Amino acid sequence: MATEASLASEPGYKRTELMAICAAREVRDGEIAFIGTGLPMLGGMLAKYTHAPHCIMVFESGVVDARPTRTPLSIGDACLVPGSVMLGGLTEVFGLILQPGYVDVGFIGGAQIDRFGNLNTTVIGDYRRPKVRLPGSGGANDIGSLAKRTIIMMKQDARKFVEKVDYLTTPGWIDGPGGRERVGLPRGGPSVVITDLGVYRFADDTKEMYLESHHPGVSMDDIRMNVSWDLRIAPRVRETKPPTKRELRVLRTKCDPQGLFLG
């Protein structure tokens, strides 16, 4: 896919499309990927249809190695069933695949994130008198706790990239190096954060988030204005590689032809 020419003109694609494409690029061939609904699902499907045909997608409703023929509306969509290799339920996917450590990569989203990649999908404001009550963990806590690595996808602004999350739904690196080990988590941690503005990773020594690349058309000022702590920037920060023609074509024609999630 890297051999194909990148689209020169900008904007020839939507930010949501670039997010799904960045997510797909994180999946390696042959990996077992734990997929949630929405953009992560498109990322997983795109990876499978391009560079990672042997990627196995598992869905928490109980589907192993799904090959959906249309865009699933939910993690429990019946269209995930025909053509899959095994069906169980939450117990099988969480208990027999995720918890013992067979999931290479999991996708999660969030309403708030801090510098260590801890996520909140539960509540904005005080827990007992919330300003905004959000859906809650779902499977996110399990995926963030037990996958070998996680890909975080979310929209970015300063109210979402916060000094301290209002509720810690899903652990990232907790409070830095050794944080996960101290609370007893067996493995894992966030490896990348993909937003509509850029791509972020976590420093090996501090476990703190830093900017790896900003998306085409996004300035460093845009990035800084939309983070509420003093964000670290990679010494050789670059622009995110734009979508290739093939990535865009497959995403638009095979992953989400109706634009359900791409908008």
Next chain:
Amino acid sequence: MPELEVHDKLMPLTEAVRKFIPDGIRLRGCGIGLKRPMAFVYEVIRQRRRDLTFLLSGWTEDADLMIGAGCVEKLEGSYLGLEAFGLAYCYRRAMEQGIPRTILIEEYSNFGMTMRFMAASMGLPFMPIRSHLGSDLLRVESFRHPKAVVLDDPFGSGAKVALLPACPADVALLHAQRCDEEGNAQVWGQLGDDLWGTLAGKRILVSVEEVVPTRVVRRDPNRTIVPGFRVDAIVPQPWGSHPYQVQGYYDADAPFRKEYAERSVTLEGWEAWVAEWVYGVEDHEAYVRKLGEDRLATLRAKKLLSGRVNYGY
């Protein structure tokens, strides 16, 4: 006598709710993204049940409707939203403004809730799990104390686990594809948390798309997830999960769900929706008639038959 008991289980929706779902019980729903017990949910609202504790891993319109209608006092679960269609606004109004009443939720993860149901279904007081550690799911309690306990492996592996309490239900609802007249309930497609969750109910009420002769079940017993001897009521209810999918019967009604999501954003909009689709129809048959044949025709599942296996020996 046993035959009389068998026939006693078959009953209409209204009777099952009247007989088995009193105010104040711990009630379990079912289905993850599909096969939700919507006919039961609508009827519980029509019969104006109150003070229920509603249990499930992940809820969508089922819990949102019951909260909006004032049926729910407490929740134990993991997720409440409308998936791709957005946030659940009755839930938001209840949690943020106490409309129509204040409710409480005790939160675990999806896997956590499944393990809690598994414990209850197996007659165990708790179950260990390796997620929840380091998160506010462990630290922030609502009405259960303790909500969870962290334990170092007493056998010395050095592993830490969170112990989560069993989650029994007084009544578990299941919407299944089919069952026989004894209630042996068969399900295919994703199981969600319906195996352990349904069996965590002291009483089990099953609504089905079809009641089939028992020989149909007995020719394919691998598909049964609830044995009939555990089932208290069988409600034959075609389209009993609309607007959700039932594999092999019908697809999700996405426009219907989208309309609910849009109209429920305001209290007035939600009240008009529920007046039209719940209070305004006498029973689920009337609801299905209101949907209309044109709409139903677009939702009916196409044929995609499984292979057959040889059970011979």
